[in-house]
Amino acid sequence: MTETLLTVEELAVEFVGHKSTVHAVNGVNLSVNAGEIVGIVGESGCGKSTAVKGILGLLQPPGKVTGGLAEFAGHGDLLAMKHKNLRKIRGANIGYVAQNPFGSMNPIFSIEQQFRNILRAHDELSSKKLARERSLEMLTNVGIAGPARVLDGYAHQLSGGMAQRVVIAMAMLLEPDLIIADEPTTGLDVTVQRQILDLLRDKVVDSRKGILLVTHDLGVIAQYCDRVVVMYAGKVVESGSVDTVFSDPAHPYTAALLGAIPRPGHELTRLRGSVPDLRVVPVECAFRQRCAHAFDACSVSPHLRETQPRHLMACHLPEGVGHGAS
Amino acid sequence: MTNNKVLVPPSRKAGWNQYFHFGTLVAKRLAFFIVAIFGVLSVSFLLVALAPGDPARVIAGSLATAEQVDAIRADLGLDQPIPVRYVSYLSGVFTGDLGESYYSKQPVITEIMDRLPSTLELVFLSVAVAIVIGVTLGTIGGYFRGRWPESASRGFASVLQAIPDFFFGLLLILIFFFYLDIAPAPSGQLDILITPPDQVTGFVPIDALIAGDTEAFTNALSHLVLPVLTLGLVYAGYFAKITRSSLAEAMQSQQVQFARASGLSEWKTLSYALVQTRSSILTYAGIIFASLFGGAAIVETIFSWNGLGQWALDAILRLDIPVIQGFVLVAGVITLLVYTFLDILVAYLDPRINYAE
């Protein structure tokens, strides 16, 4: 029986400016079950990072969540709960790994201090000795030999890959059930990328956790994720298992994305136009202007519906659009 | 298939390497310090020697005859060529002889040592108060960015920065001494009727404590309040401004985001952001301390504080050249000391410099 860790419905995020409001996220629906890796993919600016930050309540003004719910197993709606309850969940039940590992760590405090602060924030292990033991254990767990040296040192002494491992160790310190990783490998060397992703995957497989992985890299999705959520202009346009979506994409955008992957012998599909202006609340389908299959019904924004078992997509075309030979 | 590749941290050379790097920084600063002191000496001499105007004439007064003025000039050694005066000045400094005041005839060095503690006490406490008030004000403004506390903090800090310190001192005297009758009269470091304690350190409150004279002690403290508040509040504005802008930026950083995402409390998160502003605040503290050293002169005068600044001010108005030179020298030395000390302190506190590979 797969346990659902996170369910997000109709998440909406706005950035209120002086003259206009940007509707950055406008209908995100997804779920993460225990033991699986769900990937959110979309081009830069489609709102995937914003959505994920919105779930955790990490948005800073002028951004704020304006609708939807995020049900976290056994704890209720993250978007509706009081700050002190949300704070307890962060770190302890949901871990977060961001893109730039050096951005996440404080350059002035030692690594050990930062680990201890996390433990103390959740009232765990107040003894310095025990905290250190647990931290060392965690560092070894993420594949660092000589953890004592790292623990006693500072962030700037680490390489990119090491730093991200340390951040993952911090995120997993309290053994959260769900880890949200927002582009955790962008900017790292390709070999290091694989190591980090392998590490994350191991944790899920080993202990029935779930990972919500945000990335713009389709290759990463294909190799590491069980299910995928495709976002465009602030909405989820398609979601399902990686196998089905990649071999038989239903939404025109997904098809275009996949068609844009260079393959020998195939022409690149071109996608005309550009992303719509998010300052305007979309009434019609956001993809309409660029879609080769647009027709009358597309003047109303489509909702997500199930075309095949557990394969959802938001398009008025009855069966979506086929991809053809893969 | 798991890839359990295990990573080893980059090897560090023998542990003392990190101290070596910090040590070179200290050495460089000290070398610069010595060179700069020499520069200060030279400039303080040149400044007065080359400034327009004829001190002998001013001292003699407008009714003096030419012979009298010449006599004064010769007596003060002002008729010697500049290089000769320069050398005698330098050699004097190295033997601790800074000359004598034209007016009091006392050795300049003695007058300096008498007054130095008073000014140090005033400036040090003022900077401390300025930091406490300013950083608090700035933190409020930086944390609540975009909301009303920020505007309030900004407004308050602007007004504080815009008030000339001597005017503010007068204002405080008016309000707290005249109208509210809480503060003592601006009659210096102690009430006129109280006997000052024996000089041990030169700092009046401390000497009073040492002598066990509680009345003098409390009196000295009460006289400190208004001048320290004057300078402290006016300069709090600068600290508020710099804290607010650094903090506002730090609160938007990814570090703060990760701290929140890890479940740290808002207070802890704020401390993560504040610790990043530490270097700027310290550097600023040094600059303000150094500039207040001479800059407190007018406030000292208003409160009859009898510190170095007031002494120098009187000397300037009387063209008491050895005193002016002595003051410029002391001020320059103190400034350099403070800058050098703070440079080293900031480097020490920043692990990126202290523990550079």
Place this chain on the structure above:
Amino acid sequence: MPNKATRKSSQLRDFVQMHKVASAGAFFIVVLISVSLFAPLPFDPEMPNPGVGISSPSASHWFGTDITGGDVFSRTIAAAWIDLSLALAGTLLSLLIGVPLGLATSVKRRWSDNLVRGMDAFQAFPLLILALVLVSLSGNKLYMVVVAIALINIPRYMRLIRSEVLSLRESRFMEASHAVGVPLPRNLRKHVLPNVMGIITAQTTLTMANAIVVIATLSFLGIGVVPPTPSWGSMIRSGSSNMISGEWWVAIFPGLFILLCVLIFNQLSDAISDFNTRTTR
């Protein structure tokens, strides 16, 4: 067809719209100077009136009178153009010397680094004291006040310009422009100068604020602008002994005017910096 004149005026309009408070302040300064220079004052600012003696604010003397019977209001307003124009002169001198010096020291890195370090050491001095020495030793000539203001503020301009130009020179677009073969002087003129102008303007208003305080401090000490010429600083001085016995109006009004002018220039500086960052992106 938009030309330079219309672009400048539309920039001004944008600025006023974005920063209403600061612009109002600037307008106030202009009004103050004009009134001070041209408008007839109720009483002669330099003529004492011993018969009246010191009196608190009233219908005929809005700001009261000082110990010589002089009308505080007239003296305060009359002092405005003196103090402000001196401040302006000092600011202009700082600009005229500081900007070219700043540009000159940003051309070649090596030797100018040492010069800058010398400047830093120079700033180790209590500059106000230096100013005092200069002005009093010269026998209170007004032009020395201007020179003193310049001495205090020139290092700031140099540092500012130098750091801005150096960072601009090492930026990508300069690299690109140079790579395409644009000669250096034109590079400087078309790319560096516009960016630097904004910073210079912001710093100029700050210098004005500083200059006002320096002038007031000097005249408070009896140096620079001396009685009977009205100056805010000397008015505070003469009013300070009155303050302690409760006759606050003699010193408070000039002080408030100083505070107001400094505040306005500080706000203007913030507004200009803000405007710069918003319009150069």
